[in-house]
């Protein structure tokens with residue numbers, strides 16, 4: 001794996017956030033990822049025990065499933081689920097919504113890490129990070145807190161997700 005921070009963007013994530021704000025208004029942060037999925041895109045979100053998977057997208061049913069076990073673990077449990085939902089929205093927007101017969105996507109916990117070697121999973125991770133943590137707002141929060149946990153609280157993401165995002169902008173150390 002390369003140790004050089006990857007700068008990444010995905011304009012589709014910004015378009016989706018803008019579309020939501022134009023339609024529903026409300027606060028920009030934390031990004032209302034569940035409402036984007038359910039109200040704007042008409043997807044359902046369910047919690048189930050998914051074993052070694054963190055999340056699943058079943059496009060034909062317009063269904064996102066998140067791992068109920070992970071809902072009860074981690075620093076602030078719902079924060080971890082927010083990233084899983086954003087990741088599955090990445091699969092929906094980037095891989096499923098315009099496909100003729102999109103297959104279900106099963107996302108292992110390792111696929112939701114920045115180190116995943118699967119291209120579609122990486123794309124969903126980039127999308128998810130961009131959706132939840134817009135660069136300008138991350139830089140602003142970093143300037144205010146100079147602390148990954150303050151950034152994580154602002155965006156309601158896990159400390160690890162915040163740390164990866166800061167790392168990609170060259171603002172913090174690579175997560176271990």
Ligand SMILES: [Zn+2]
Nearest residue numbers: 107111121124
């Ligand atoms: Zn995935």
